[in-house]
Structures are given as C-alpha cells and as structure tokens.
Amino acid sequence: MKKISLLACFIFTLSSIVFSQNDSTDTKRKKDKKDKEFNWGSIHGNFGFDAQYYNNDSLIGAPNVPDKFRANGFLNLVYTNGNFSAGLRYEMYLPKPLLGFDSRFEGQGVPFRYASYRIGGLEVTAGSFYEQFGNGLILRFYEERALGFDNFLDGFRAKYTPYKGINLTGLVGKQRYFWGHGAALIKGIDGEVNFSEIFSKLQDKKIKLILGGSFVSKYQDDQEIPNPDNPSQLLKLPLNVGSWAGRLTFGIGRFQLNSEFAYKINDPNRTNQYIYRPGSAFYLSASYAQKGLGITVQAKRVENFDFRSDRNETGNALLMNFIPMLNKQHTYMLAATVYPYAVQTNGELGLQADINYTTPKWLAKKYPTQINLNFSMVNALDTNLTGDRYGYTTNVFGFGRRLYMDANIEISQKVSKSVKFNLMYMYMFIDRNLVQGFGYTPREIHSHIVVADVSYKFKPKHTLRFEFQTLQTKQELDHLDDRVNGSWVMGLIEYTFAPYLFVSIMDQWNYGNPTEDYRIHYITGTVGYNFKSTRISLSYGRQREGIVCIGGVCRQVPASNGLTLSIMSSF
Amino acid sequence: MKTIINFIAVFFGLTFVLLGQTYKIPQATVQNIQGGQVSTSTFSNDGKPIIISFWATWCKPCIAELSSIAENYEDWQDETGVKLIAISIDDARNVAKVAPFVNGKSWEYEVYCDPNGDFKRAMSVNTVPHTFLVDGNGDIVWQHNSYNPGDEDELFKLVQKLAKGEKIVH
Numbered sequence: 143m144k145k146i147s148l149l150a151c152f153i154f155t156l157s158s159i160v161f162s163q164n165d166s167t168d169t170k171r172k173k174d175k176k177d178k179e180f181n182w183g184s185i186h187g188n189f190g191f192d193a194q195y196y197n198n199d200s201l202i203g204a205p206n207v208p209d210k211f212r213a214n215g216f217l218n219l220v221y222t223n224g225n226f227s228a229g230l231r232y233e234m235y236l237p238k239p240l241l242g243f244d245s246r247f248e249g250q251g252v253p254f255r256y257a258s259y260r261i262g263g264l265e266v267t268a269g270s271f272y273e274q275f276g277n278g279l280i281l282r283f284y285e286e287r288a289l290g291f292d293n294f295l296d297g298f299r300a301k302y303t304p305y306k307g308i309n310l311t312g313l314v315g316k317q318r319y320f321w322g323h324g325a326a327l328i329k330g331i332d333g334e335v336n337f338s339e340i341f342s343k344l345q346d347k348k349i350k351l352i353l354g355g356s357f358v359s360k361y362q363d364d365q366e367i368p369n370p371d372n373p374s375q376l377l378k379l380p381l382n383v384g385s386w387a388g389r390l391t392f393g394i395g396r397f398q399l400n401s402e403f404a405y406k407i408n409d410p411n412r413t414n415q416y417i418y419r420p421g422s423a424f425y426l427s428a429s430y431a432q433k434g435l436g437i438t439v440q441a442k443r444v445e446n447f448d449f450r451s452d453r454n455e456t457g458n459a460l461l462m463n464f465i466p467m468l469n470k471q472h473t474y475m476l477a478a479t480v481y482p483y484a485v486q487t488n489g490e491l492g493l494q495a496d497i498n499y500t501t502p503k504w505l506a507k508k509y510p511t512q513i514n515l516n517f518s519m520v521n522a523l524d525t526n527l528t529g530d531r532y533g534y535t536t537n538v539f540g541f542g543r544r545l546y547m548d549a550n551i552e553i554s555q556k557v558s559k560s561v562k563f564n565l566m567y568m569y570m571f572i573d574r575n576l577v578q579g580f581g582y583t584p585r586e587i588h589s590h591i592v593v594a595d596v597s598y599k600f601k602p603k604h605t606l607r608f609e610f611q612t613l614q615t616k617q618e619l620d621h622l623d624d625r626v627n628g629s630w631v632m633g634l635i636e637y638t639f640a641p642y643l644f645v646s647i648m649d650q651w652n653y654g655n656p657t658e659d660y661r662i663h664y665i666t667g668t669v670g671y672n673f674k675s676t677r678i679s680l681s682y683g684r685q686r687e688g689i690v691c692i693g694g695v696c697r698q699v700p701a702s703n704g705l706t707l708s709i710m711s712s713f
Numbered sequence: 714m715k716t717i718i719n720f721i722a723v724f725f726g727l728t729f730v731l732l733g734q735t736y737k738i739p740q741a742t743v744q745n746i747q748g749g750q751v752s753t754s755t756f757s758n759d760g761k762p763i764i765i766s767f768w769a770t771w772c773k774p775c776i777a778e779l780s781s782i783a784e785n786y787e788d789w790q791d792e793t794g795v796k797l798i799a800i801s802i803d804d805a806r807n808v809a810k811v812a813p814f815v816n817g818k819s820w821e822y823e824v825y826c827d828p829n830g831d832f833k834r835a836m837s838v839n840t841v842p843h844t845f846l847v848d849g850n851g852d853i854v855w856q857h858n859s860y861n862p863g864d865e866d867e868l869f870k871l872v873q874k875l876a877k878g879e880k881i882v883h
Contacts, residue, residue, distance in 0.1 A: 218837060236716055285830070287839075339749060398748075400809055433816060602863055603863040641857065712856060
C-alpha cells in the first residue's frame with residue numbers, strides 16, 4: 143500500500159510538472175495568439191469482463207463449484223499528454239477466479255501502474271512495464287490475458303537512442319507474482335546496432351545487418367534445500383544467476399536470416415531437479431519472400447533453459463524468458479486443442495518449414511488459390527545421465543526420442559463473390575506422456591485431421607459459415623478412464639449479420655471413445671453483439687477439459703457446463 | 714457482487730464520457746519487417762486517411778478481413794488515397810513468418826511487427842482483429858473490434874467520408 147501511495151505521489155508530481163510546462167508554453171502562446179487552449183491530454187483504455195454460472199455435470203468431469211458464480215474483470219486506463227504518459231490496471235477475480243485460472247489470483251486490486259516520460263532519445267519508465275530482449279530467450283515480460291498469464295516487471299527502466307540505429311535498454315525490478323512480487327531481483331541490459339540505418343551504403347545495396355546483445359541476472363537469497371542425492375546435506379546455491387545472449391539479423395534482397403544464441407550459468411531449480419548444469423538455447427530462422435511466395439525454415443535447440451525469478455516455482459509463474467514453439471499455431475478446434483504440444487524448456491530440438499503460395503493472376507483467372515504447407519518436428523535431446531549433481535551430458539547434434547510431428551496442407555479458395563472455402567489436412571504425432579510430463583513410458587498417438595470451412599454470403603451483410611472437422615485415431619484401450627480417447631467429429635454453424643450480430647452453434651463429439659459413457663456431445667451455443675469496439679457475447683453449453691495454449695504457453699482448463707457472459711471494450 | 718456491479722457501472726460511465734473523444738496515435742516502437750525499430754510517431758499519409766489494422770498470422774478472421782480489403786485495395790487507394798498499416802502481433806514464435814506470409818498473400822500493405830504487444834497496449838487493443846481509422850490530422854476517429862464478412866464495405870464508406878473531409882460521428 144505504501145508503495146502504491148508513493149507511486150501515486152510520483153505520478154502526481156510528474157504530471158504537475160508536465161502540466162505546468164504545457165501551461166507556461168501555452169500562456170506564452172496565448173500572449174501571442176489567443177486561440178490556443180490548455181492541453182489536458184487524453185485518457186483512453188480498455189475493459190474486459192467474463193462471468194460464468196456453473197452447472198453440475200459429473201459426466202464430463204466438471205468440478206463442483208460451490209459458489210456457482212465466478213467472474214474475472216479488468217480495466218486499463220492510459221493517460222497521455224505529449225511526451226508524458228501514465229497508466230494503471232484494476233483487476234478483479236470474485237468471488238474466485240474462473241475455473242482454469244490460478245486460484246492465487248483471488249481478490250481485487252490495482253497491480254499494474256506506471257508513469258513514463260520521453261525527452262530526446264531518452265525514455266524512462268517507473269512502475270510496471272513489459273519488455274522483450276531480442277527473441278525473448280533470456281528476457282520477456284508479457285501478458286496473455288486469456289491464459290491468466292502476466293509476468294510484468296515492477297521497477298525502473300531506461301531506453302536510450304544516442305544515434306539513429308543504436309538502441310540501449312537497462313532495467314531493474316521484481317516480477318509480478320499474483321498480488322505480490324517474485325523473490326528474485328532482476329537486472330538486465332540490452333544493446334542493438336542497426337548497421338543499415340547507420341551506413342546508407344548498405345541500404346543502397348539492399349543489405350540489412352542488425353547485431354544485438356543482452357545480459358540478464360537474477361539475485362535470490364540463500365535457502366536451505368536438501369541435496370536430493372544425500373538429504374543430510376544442503377545444496378550450495380548460486381545466489382546470482384547470470385545469462386547472456388547474442389543475436390544477428392542479416393538480409394540481402396529477398397533472403398533474411400535471424401539467429402540468437404543464449405547461455406545461462408548453473409541454475410539449480412525445481413523444474414530441473416536442482417542440477418548444476420549450465421543451460422543454452424539456440425534459435426535460427428531463414429526466409430525467402432517474393433510476391434506470391436514465402437518460405438520460412440526454422441531450427442531450435444534448448445537445453446536446461448527454464449528461467450524464473452524463484453528457483454522453487456513451477457507452472458507458468460515467474461517465468462523470465464520465452465522459448466518459442468516451432469510448430470504451426472493451429473486455430474481449428476480439433477487440430478489445436480485435442481492433442482496440443484507444450485514447449486519443453488529443459489530440453490528439445492525442433493525443426494520447421496513453412497511455405498505460403500498464391501497462384502499468379504494469369505493462372506488463377508478470377509480468384510487466386512492460396513496454399514500453405516507446413517512441416518514441423520520436435521525431438522528430445524540425446525542425453526546420458528551422469529548420476530551426479532551435474533545431471534547429464536548431451537550430444538549437441540543428437541536427436542533423442544520424438545516428441546511431436548505435424549505435417550499439414552491448407553488451401554483457401556474464393557469460388558464466387560459469395561462463396562469461399564478453406565480445406566485442411568493434417569497428420570500429427572505426439573507422445574503424450576513425454577510432452578505432458580507423465581513419465582517415460584511411450585504413449586504415442588498418430589492422428590489424421592480433416593477440416594472443411596465454407597462461408598456463404600447470401601446477402602450483402604448476411605453470411606452463413608459451416609465448419610466440419612474430424613480427427614481419426616486409434617482407440618487407446620489401456621486408457622479407458624480418459625475422456626479424450628479415439629476419434630472425434632466437430633460441426634459448427636455460424637450466422638453473422640455485419641457488423642452487429644452473430645449466432646453460432648457447435649458440437650464436438652468423441653464418438654470413437656472406447657468407454658461408451660464418454661462418447662459425449664459437447665454442445666455450445668453462442669450469441670454475440672458487436673458495436674464499434676465493444677463486443678458482448680453470451681454462451682451456454684459444455685466446455686471440454688483440455689489444455690488451452692496461446693503463443694506457446696498453455697494452461698489446463700477443467701471441463702465446465704454453464705452460462706458465460708463476456709464483455710470486451712476499448713475506448 | 715456489489716464490487717462487480719460497481720465495476721460495470723464505472724466502466725459504462727467511463728465509456729460514455731470518453732467514447733466521443735479522439736486522440737492521436739500513441740508513441741510506441743514497432744519493428745519493420747526487416748527487423749529495424751520504427752517509432753509509431755512516424756506513421757503518416759500526407760493528410761489522407763490511414764487504416765490501422767491489428768492482426769496475426771494465426772488469426773483466421775484477421776486474414777479474412779485483410780484478404781477482402783486486398784481485393785479492392787487498389788480501387789480504395791485510387792479513390793481516397795487511403796493507406797492501410799497492418800500491425801502483426803505475432804510473437805517470437807511466428808514473427809519470422811510475417812514477411813513471407815504477407816508476400817505469400819500478395820498483400821500491398823505497410824506491415825509492422827509488434828512482437829511484445831507494446832503498440833497493442835498503447836492502443837488499448839483487447840483482441841485481434843481490431844481496426845482503427847485515423848483522419849488526415851493523425852486523430853483516431855473510429856475503431857472496430859472483430860470481423861464479419863461485409864464489415865469492409867462499412868469501413869470503406871467511412872474512409873470515403875474522411876477523404877471528402879466530412880466528420881465521422883461516433
């Protein structure tokens with residue numbers, strides 16, 4: 143509370159300085175010309191509110207919710223006046239967070255507040271802020287509201303551009319931990335030089351060259367943690383854990399290369415079973431682009447790189463970095479949510495190739511065909527256990543067990559002014575036990591997914607859209623207690639009246655489940671209303687248990703049955 | 714329950730007070746598709762209207778919206794001089810795919826990446842697609858969230874109004 147009031151004082155003082163500055167310049171102007179008014183700046187923001195009323199439904203495995211009704215809400219306000227801006231966010235989770243969100247969010251308050259000022263090439267921020275160094279391998283503070291993921295830093299940040307093409311950032315602070323802060327103090331610096339902006343000769347030759355580097359460290363007090371090999375002994379913990387990363391972007395003509403390498407000193411923590419092995423991460427992306435054709439090839443290797451501002455934390459809490467997943471971000475329901483992949487920050491090797499092609503006008507006649515081809519695979523590292531606190535040794539280029547593979551083709555075609563369709567076929571492999579951390583015995587699933595998505599605009603503002611999806615896979619007869627087992631079909635009908643109204647009904651059916659009781663229809667109906675930047679929707683029905691993933695971070699969502707109200711708005 | 718009702722009341726109060734307000738494009742740093750840093754304060758179109766559209770490579774309605782506009786983009790430009798700035802909110806997972814994706818789709822838009830959502834937050838965007846209309850003075854005069862087929866016709870009517878110098882009433 144003390145901190146909040148201090149910050150409020152700070153914001154108030156700063157804003158009064160800004161006001162008085164504007165005031166003085168304005169009074170001067172008023173003396174010259176009497177047509178200028180005092181500048182009050184502007185306020186804008188956004189708002190979100192989700193409430194759910196829960197029914198009991200033991201068939202789908204929905205947990206009993208004694209309070210029946212729960213709601214999550216937030217309101218962001220941003221005040222801007224010239225080079226000054228300040229903002230805050232109120233959050234509320236009452237009487238408890240919605241099912242699937244971390245119960246430690248329960249309550250309400252204003253966790254996020256900041257003030258920032260720009261002068262010349264310098265920008266300073268005090269309070270809460272988000273940040274990313276390079277690709278985020280050693281530092282990324284961000285927010286995924288739909289996942290209940292928020293790891294902003296509370297502290298101080300300065301960004302400085304001494305010369306066009308040179309950018310420096312320094313920061314210090316502690317991370318958000320529900321309604322408090324994480325244990326470790328984080329310090330970081332980042333520098334980036336864009337040579338093509340400094341040397342015009344490079345620009346003339348269409349050569350792009352950007353080099354960057356960063357250093358991040360965390361300090362956490364010592365703790366008494368018994369040695370897992372010898373419980374009578376305590377572990378000698380590193381209090382300061384440092385990490386660094388170097389990156390390169392190089393482009394010539396239509397080719398572009400982006401790469402980053404990161405290293406972290408020994409960081410014994412709960413997710414790696416307190417081993418003393420250092421960590422490393424490597425990311426490489428190469429792409430080619432011309433009109434009508436785009437090709438991207440990516441590779442990644444991650445070893446022992448879970449990085450958090452508390453050595454005892456797990457799950458999504460207090461993550462300091464971001465290891466990108468290298469597979470297509472699927473959006474069709476059965477492809478995205480039945481067997482999702484979750485990134486293995488403590489060890490994986492991944493490859494991906496992605497091609498986008500549009501048929502040229504002479505071939506397409508009226509409407510071009512758009513094709514996307516994508517292939518990705520992820521393997522575990524090839525490791526040998528050493529049997530000591532060092533953990534294991536690895537073969538740098540060795541592939542361990544296959545975790546995931548996905549090959550898919552998607553074709554989009556407009557047929558006439560009123561009809562469009564999208565078709566997708568995908569083959570997917572996943573080892574559920576390895577990916578979800580359920581053990582080393584293989585649980586391998588091969589599946590084939592087909593999606594047809596057709597939209598028909600029968601009157602200028604009226605559109606009907608149909609989606610049909612199926613996932614074909616073998617029954618797992620040794621997992622009869624699993625509500626996700628065997629083949630699925632899914633159907634959706636959606637009617638929209640632009641720009642205001644939409645109505646949809648959807649059914650997902652696990653018709654191939656070997657347990658007859660679990661051949662459940664998950665039916666949901668939704669009605670929504672859009673007005674400019676406000677969207678209100680109401681849905682009723684069953685939600686399947688599963689993992690929801692956005693941008694590589696996932697959360698477990700329990701099954702639920704009930705009525706959901708959602709309001710979202712920007713102003 | 715009381716808190717919840719208060720919360721909603723405060724929200725609607727604020728919305729009514731603030732909805733009629735226009736504001737300038739806020740300052741934030743985005744990346745051009747070559748990876749260089751660009752300030753949003755440099756966004757301009759010589760006094761003609763700008764459409765700012767937030768999208769992502771994984772967002773089906775966004776791609777539907779930008780593809781529909783792309784079909785008529787040349788006509789829109791010829792008639793009104795409008796420019797569309799597409800802001801991709803793809804994170805490190807997909808950001809390298811943005812330039813090949815845009816080329817693969819043959820879109821002629823000015824494209825920037827906002828991989829950590831700095832500009833998205835500065836513009837108070839909840840979800841994609843989210844489209845803003847900016848007048849010749851750099852004031853944000855209209856915004857819309859989500860996309861339904863046919864929305865692009867409404868958007869173009871507003872662009873035509875702006876190009877003629879008419880005011881858009883909220």
